[in-house]
Amino acid sequence: MADAAPVDDLVVEDLHVRYGKVAAVNGVSLKVRRGAVVAVLGANGAGKSSTLNAIAGNLRASISGRVTLLGGAVAGLRAHAIVQKGMALVPEGREIIAPLTVEENLLLAGYGGRAGSEEPRLLADVYDMFPILSERRHTPGGMLSGGEQQMLAFGRIIMVNPQVVLMDEPSMGLSPRMVDFIMRSIRKISQRGLTILLVEQNANAALQIADYVYVLDRGRVVQEGAAADLRSDTGIAETFLGLKSHAPA
Amino acid sequence: MKTTRRMLVAGAASTAILLGMPWAHAQETINITALVEQTGAIAAAGQDIGRGIEMGIDTVNASGRLGNYKIVADVKDTASTPATGAALASQVASSDSIAILGPALSSVAMAVAPIAQRSGVPMIAIQANTAGLVETGDHVYRLTPPFYTFNGLTYKYLAQQGLKKVALSYISNIPSVTGLGRDFAPKWIEANGLELVAEETMPVNTTDFSTTIAKLVASNPDAIGLYNLDTQLPALISGIRRAGFTGQLFCYAISPATLSAVGDAGDGIVLSIDYSPALDDPSSVEFTKAFGEKYGGTPTIYHANGYDSVLFLGAALEKVIAGGAKPDRENLLAAMAEVAQTGIDGASGHLRFDSQTHRDARVAGVLVQYKGGVPSVLLKGDPNVEEQ
Amino acid sequence: MLAEQLLVNAAVLGAVLTLFALGLSLTWGALDVLNLAHGAIFVASAWVATRLANSVEVPFVALLVAGMAAGALLAVVAELIAFRPIRRLISNKRQAELSMVAATVGFGFVIDNLVGRATSHQVFSFPIGAFEFRQYDLGVFKAFNIEIIIFATAIIGALLLNYWIMRTRQGMAIRAIAFSPRIAPLLGVKVDNMAALTMAVSGALAGLSGSLMVVWTSGMDISTGHSLLLRAFAIVVLGGVGSVKGCVLAAFLLAAVETGIVAAGYGSMRDAAAFSLIILVLLFRPQGLFGTGRAMRA
Numbered sequence: 001m002a003d004a005a006p007v008d009d010l011v012v013e014d015l016h017v018r019y020g021k022v023a024a025v026n027g028v029s030l031k032v033r034r035g036a037v038v039a040v041l042g043a044n045g046a047g048k049s050s051t052l053n054a055i056a057g058n059l060r061a062s063i064s065g066r067v068t069l070l071g072g073a074v075a076g077l078r079a080h081a082i083v084q085k086g087m088a089l090v091p092e093g094r095e096i097i098a099p100l101t102v103e104e105n106l107l108l109a110g111y112g113g114r115a116g117s118e119e120p121r122l123l124a125d126v127y128d129m130f131p132i133l134s135e136r137r138h139t140p141g142g143m144l145s146g147g148e149q150q151m152l153a154f155g156r157i158i159m160v161n162p163q164v165v166l167m168d169e170p171s172m173g174l175s176p177r178m179v180d181f182i183m184r185s186i187r188k189i190s191q192r193g194l195t196i197l198l199v200e201q202n203a204n205a206a207l208q209i210a211d212y213v214y215v216l217d218r219g220r221v222v223q224e225g226a227a228a229d230l231r232s233d234t235g236i237a238e239t240f241l242g243l244k245s246h247a248p249a
Numbered sequence: 250m251k252t253t254r255r256m257l258v259a260g261a262a263s264t265a266i267l268l269g270m271p272w273a274h275a276q277e278t279i280n281i282t283a284l285v286e287q288t289g290a291i292a293a294a295g296q297d298i299g300r301g302i303e304m305g306i307d308t309v310n311a312s313g314r315l316g317n318y319k320i321v322a323d324v325k326d327t328a329s330t331p332a333t334g335a336a337l338a339s340q341v342a343s344s345d346s347i348a349i350l351g352p353a354l355s356s357v358a359m360a361v362a363p364i365a366q367r368s369g370v371p372m373i374a375i376q377a378n379t380a381g382l383v384e385t386g387d388h389v390y391r392l393t394p395p396f397y398t399f400n401g402l403t404y405k406y407l408a409q410q411g412l413k414k415v416a417l418s419y420i421s422n423i424p425s426v427t428g429l430g431r432d433f434a435p436k437w438i439e440a441n442g443l444e445l446v447a448e449e450t451m452p453v454n455t456t457d458f459s460t461t462i463a464k465l466v467a468s469n470p471d472a473i474g475l476y477n478l479d480t481q482l483p484a485l486i487s488g489i490r491r492a493g494f495t496g497q498l499f500c501y502a503i504s505p506a507t508l509s510a511v512g513d514a515g516d517g518i519v520l521s522i523d524y525s526p527a528l529d530d531p532s533s534v535e536f537t538k539a540f541g542e543k544y545g546g547t548p549t550i551y552h553a554n555g556y557d558s559v560l561f562l563g564a565a566l567e568k569v570i571a572g573g574a575k576p577d578r579e580n581l582l583a584a585m586a587e588v589a590q591t592g593i594d595g596a597s598g599h600l601r602f603d604s605q606t607h608r609d610a611r612v613a614g615v616l617v618q619y620k621g622g623v624p625s626v627l628l629k630g631d632p633n634v635e636e637q
Numbered sequence: 638m639l640a641e642q643l644l645v646n647a648a649v650l651g652a653v654l655t656l657f658a659l660g661l662s663l664t665w666g667a668l669d670v671l672n673l674a675h676g677a678i679f680v681a682s683a684w685v686a687t688r689l690a691n692s693v694e695v696p697f698v699a700l701l702v703a704g705m706a707a708g709a710l711l712a713v714v715a716e717l718i719a720f721r722p723i724r725r726l727i728s729n730k731r732q733a734e735l736s737m738v739a740a741t742v743g744f745g746f747v748i749d750n751l752v753g754r755a756t757s758h759q760v761f762s763f764p765i766g767a768f769e770f771r772q773y774d775l776g777v778f779k780a781f782n783i784e785i786i787i788f789a790t791a792i793i794g795a796l797l798l799n800y801w802i803m804r805t806r807q808g809m810a811i812r813a814i815a816f817s818p819r820i821a822p823l824l825g826v827k828v829d830n831m832a833a834l835t836m837a838v839s840g841a842l843a844g845l846s847g848s849l850m851v852v853w854t855s856g857m858d859i860s861t862g863h864s865l866l867l868r869a870f871a872i873v874v875l876g877g878v879g880s881v882k883g884c885v886l887a888a889f890l891l892a893a894v895e896t897g898i899v900a901a902g903y904g905s906m907r908d909a910a911a912f913s914l915i916i917l918v919l920l921f922r923p924q925g926l927f928g929t930g931r932a933m934r935a
């Protein structure tokens with residue numbers, strides 16, 4: 001997995017996010033290496049979502065800090081410009097365009113993103129990875145189940161064809177069986193060569209697939225390290241993640 | 250030598266004294282207010298009235314008839330809205346303005362009249378064809394004869410031409426125009442032995458007339474009357490001609506812009522009017538010529554009405570000043586009543602006043618026909634009757 | 638004979654209303670902007686076309702194109718100077734929408750004033766000869782070439798617009814923005830560009846309907862826009878905001894009702910038709926015949 005010369009696709013330095021007087025993120029720094037799956041964990045209100053959305057250009061707040069994507073600075077750019085530069089966000093709650101069909105949702109992502117001439121191939125890949133989407137390709141997005149919507153959200157990201165993918169709570173509201181499937185899908189997306197930064201409240205699920213983990217508390221990084229190490233450090237697991245001690249994966 | 254020096258000194262001294270005296274060469278202003286519909290529903294007419302007033306004031310001031318005085322008009326926009334007109338009238342009441350010229354829109358004039366009457370400001374309405382205006386009180390005059398006093402001439406003409414069947418279109422929500430179509434036309438039709446075969450009404454903001462046109466033409470008339478706003482006429486006239494009607498058209502008002510827009514379709518249209526560039530009364534000819542020299546082009550009835558209102562005001566002011574009195578509201582009003590007994594000669598020819606209130610203008614009127622956009626007088630009204 | 642002629646009248650009136658109302662429905666459905674300057678843009682575009690015709694001799698189609706271009710330009714100006722800044726500055730959706738409507742009223746007022754001044758508030762028209770009228774006897778009824786052109790243009794225009802919205806990528810993007818202007822950028826959609834494009838199309842529709850109407854009525858003035866705007870509002874409410882099908886049906890329905898009222902002799906009450914329609918729809922089916930809330934649809 002590690003390349004001869006490991007490169008960081010995404011570097012965040014000293015990120016601050018304030019909503020008016022309230023500071024949600026107090027100087028977060030993190031790095032995401034190419035091809036890795038990096039998880040940001042923490043309790044509710046720790047600042048995980050704010051961090052992710054600030055990086056994606058999807059936040060209306062006072063933001064400061066440096067964000068370097070694929071070697072270029074992107075802090076302050078608007079969402080669609082960041083997509084063009086190679087980073088796309090799967091937002092919390094999936095946010096499917098309900099009146100558009102499954103296929104229209106996918107084609108729209110192909111139109112707005114960096115698919116270009118690759119569009120037909122990417123579309124085939126999506127239907128390959130998620131056959132149920134192919135079955136329901138003419139169904140309006142609003143009529144899909146929660147799990148199908150998450151698949152569609154992933155499908156859209158594939159169509160956008162970014163290098164870096166940000167995911168905001170992909171397991172939210174899903175049954176344990178679905179969560180499993182989703183986590184495996186994220187792995188598959190990673191295997192396509194994409195770099196993934198995901199925010200999760202379900203630390204258990206995230207630790208299954210992450211390579212590296214940051215733990216946030218009150219807007220700051222309080223712990224980071226290889227996922228394997230964190231899994232076996234029961235102290236941290238309990239204190240910050242609310243996990244009971246469990247056997248290493 | 251001594252005499253010459255004394256004369257020089259005396260001459261220099263008296264000149265110095267004369268130059269020093271303030272009243273010897275200062276001009277006094279007579280302030281009046283013109284309430285004009287510069288914007289809104291009748292802006293086109295309002296703009297012309299404003300220009301007519303301007304020309305009238307320049308003419309009166311330049312004539313020297315007012316001695317040391319000159320009229321200065323404060324022109325205010327009523328926006329074709331009664332509420333605005335009323336507010337402006339209240340302002341006039343507490344100012345040093347001694348008269349109100351206008352408004353032209355009936356609804357605005359009706360809002361202004363009671364205020365003018367109450368506060369003792371003489372008011373000379375222009376156009377404002379509604380009934381009941383001058384009846385508001387002795388301070389309220391109207392310098393434009395109401396439509397119904399001369400539009401009967403049209404029907405005399407139709408009968409003279411041997412025509413019989415008349416179809417009528419008229420606006421349903423402007424009282425003066427609605428009255429023409431609903432109340433007076435049937436009277437005139439009957440009086441002249443004609444027959445009403447179709448009657449179509451529509452609100453003033455109508456823009457689509459295809460159904461109206463179809464119904465009018467389907468009634469197979471000899472003449473079609475269009476008591477509609479000038480802005481509605483292009484659609485009506487061209488539509489009626491396209492539908493195959495070759496008979497006589499008549500209306501109550503038409504602009505050069507409309508005539509140009511419809512071209513041949515408008516040829517032969519007739520209307521009874523108080524002022525036309527084709528009028529041959531000496532005072533009309535003078536006005537039409539002077540307007541052309543000053544502004545270029547041909548004046549409309551609105552220019553003429555505005556001009557005549559100032560001529561009337563000027564005649565009254567002349568009386569006040571000649572009699573050595575101060576030009577104020579009361580003296581002006583008294584002079585106006587005097588002038589109204591004999592009338593004036595203006596753009597619309599000889600303008601006199603009605604025998605009931607003595608404050609509502611009357612003219613003989615003319616029937617004009619347009620060919621190639623140029624009017625010619627076909628029939629003249631009888632100057633000895635108040636209603637044609 | 639009269640009845641067939643009335644049918645033609647209603648069809649042509651419905652066609653003019655369709656073209657005009659489609660533009661209003663498009664921006665209201667896609668951008669959540671009730672563009673009350675639409676009537677002013679309609680009149681101003683028609684005026685530009687007549688000015689061109691009075692200056693140079695060009696084919697009639699060129700005049701229509703000029704009208705559409707003028708309409709598109711004015712609409713894009715509105716987007717750039719009014720809507721875009723408001724969208725940026727005001728984060729509260731409701732407030733932003735209200736501010737934009739207010740901005741359209743101001744913009745429309747300015748345009749009306751400029752055109753009014755340029756025309757001295759008089760009627761303006763194409764010069765005689767810019768369009769040759771010809772009547773065709775189609776057996777059951779007679780129709781003028783301009784009437785056929787207007788009807789055909791409206792039908793084709795509606796079909797093209799529908800295709801654009803429902804079948805093209807741009808249309809998907811516009812429908813996505815209509816549903817959620819927050820999500821579309823996450824897929825790389827340039828909302829500002831799509832908004833400008835939508836406004837341009839809406840303005841072009843206004844310009845097209847204006848240029849056609851000024852031929853049909855042999856002249857118009859700035860008050861024509863106000864009358865049409867009211868009826869367009871009724872049509873969009875009746876048809877359902879953002880629904881092309883609903884708009885077309887509602888336009889012809891209103892035209893039929895108005896024609897019927899005038900034919901029956903109640904011409905003075907024709908405005909009541911539009912007003913009553915608005916009230917009835919808002920009372921009993923506020924989403925309109927084909928509306929189901931915010932979004933664009935066929």
